[in-house]
Amino acid sequence: xxxxxxxxxxxxxxxDNAEAIDRHLKEHLAHCSNCQIKLENxxxxxxxxxxxxxxxxxxxxxxxxxxxxxxxxxxxxxVPLLAAVVGVLLLALTTGLYVxxxxxxxxxxxxxxxxxxxxxxxxxxxxxxxLSIVEYQRKMNMLLSK
Amino acid sequence: MNTKTPRQHTDQQLVDKIxxxxxxxxxxxxxxxxxLVAHLAFKMIPVAADRKDIAQEVYLKAYHxxxxxxxxxxxxxxxxxxxxxxxxxxxQKKKPVLLECFLEKNDNDIENLANGFTENxxxxxxxxxxxxxxxxRAIQQLPALQQMLIGLFYHQELSLAEIxxxxxxxxxxxxxxxxxxxxxxxxxxxxxxxREEI
Numbered sequence: 467x468x469x470x471x472x473x474x475x476x477x478x479x480x481x482d483n484a485e486a487i488d489r490h491l492k493e494h495l496a497h498c499s500n501c502q503i504k505l506e507n508x509x510x511x512x513x514x515x516x517x518x519x520x521x522x523x524x525x526x527x528x529x530x531x532x533x534x535x536x537x538x539x540x541x542x543x544x545v546p547l548l549a550a551v552v553g554v555l556l557l558a559l560t561t562g563l564y565v566x567x568x569x570x571x572x573x574x575x576x577x578x579x580x581x582x583x584x585x586x587x588x589x590x591x592x593x594x595x596x597l598s599i600v601e602y603q604r605k606m607n608m609l610l611s612k
Numbered sequence: 613m614n615t616k617t618p619r620q621h622t623d624q625q626l627v628d629k630i631x632x633x634x635x636x637x638x639x640x641x642x643x644x645x646x647x648l649v650a651h652l653a654f655k656m657i658p659v660a661a662d663r664k665d666i667a668q669e670v671y672l673k674a675y676h677x678x679x680x681x682x683x684x685x686x687x688x689x690x691x692x693x694x695x696x697x698x699x700x701x702x703x704q705k706k707k708p709v710l711l712e713c714f715l716e717k718n719d720n721d722i723e724n725l726a727n728g729f730t731e732n733x734x735x736x737x738x739x740x741x742x743x744x745x746x747x748x749r750a751i752q753q754l755p756a757l758q759q760m761l762i763g764l765f766y767h768q769e770l771s772l773a774e775i776x777x778x779x780x781x782x783x784x785x786x787x788x789x790x791x792x793x794x795x796x797x798x799x800x801x802x803x804x805x806x807r808e809e810i
Contacts, residue, residue, distance in 0.1 A: 508794065521653075523646065527649075528639045
């Protein structure tokens with residue numbers, strides 16, 4: 467008979483699956499009360515762990531997620547979108563037609579007025595650029611964290 | 613513990629339906645995987661209100677990333693992976709101390725808990741049959757990663773390969789953690805029982 471006791475690892479393996487260990491270890495186990503007690507303890511632990519209550523959310527997760535998805539999937543507002551496109555096209559067309567006149571008019575403006583008109587536009591563009599970079603970084607972080 | 617019922621649809625069918633706009637299929641996926649998500653969130657996120665946000669974020673990420681899902685793992689494993697990474701990201705941003713505890717404290721704890729325990733020391737007492745109450749207390753004494761592992765293995769009935777897919781930790785490492793977790797649980801429970809008897 468094999469006189470060496472089973473290791474803790476072998477006992478755990480046996481408690482998980484009796485077929486997983488060698489015959490000579492089973493023979494030892496049949497005669498060794500020390501190993502039998504240890505094995506029984508692991509079996510009791512396995513049963514107790516399986517019987518432990520699993521954590522669960524106390525709200526309807528599916529409903530909340532589906533509501534969020536629905537909000538994000540709001541249909542495109544075609545009328546305002548069309549109006550915006552037409553507006554942009556008209557603006558582009560007007561600018562194209564009168565670009566020379568506008569340039570002449572702008573050059574003829576007093577310096578203060580040219581600053582008043584130019585600075586807000588530049589500030590707006592700069593803020594927009596910074597916000598775009600921040601948003602881009604946030605999205606990249608989200609993607610990379612997946 | 614989960615009572616697993618046979619699924620009506622395969623992962624491929626469910627994904628196809630969701631991509632086709634069938635939200636009931638997505639609802640089914642949520643119902644099938646929310647226990648796993650809850651388990652990871654409860655073990656990793658200490659603030660209850662944040663768990664709710666994280667759970668929603670996980671499914672929104674999954675929904676929007678679904679076109680990129682390549683069926684290299686089970687859908688549930690993929691969602692588990694998103695959950696684990698989202699929780700790690702949360703800890704990284706908001707609770708760096710807890711992240712450190714979660715990822716690094718384990719080995720030290722293992723050594724501390726294993727102190728005074730030799731592998732073949734005589735174990736003459738059997739544990740009580742009604743372990744449930746003391747088991748909850750004993751589990752609390754394990755490192756967070758091992759608590760999570762125990763839950764995934766026993767409650768979610770995931771294999772070590774699946775847990776490895778979720779956590780990106782090597783199977784050998786997980787096996788070693790599981791072994792030590794059970795060994796420590798046994799020691800803790802025996803000590804608790806002995807103390808109660810005195």
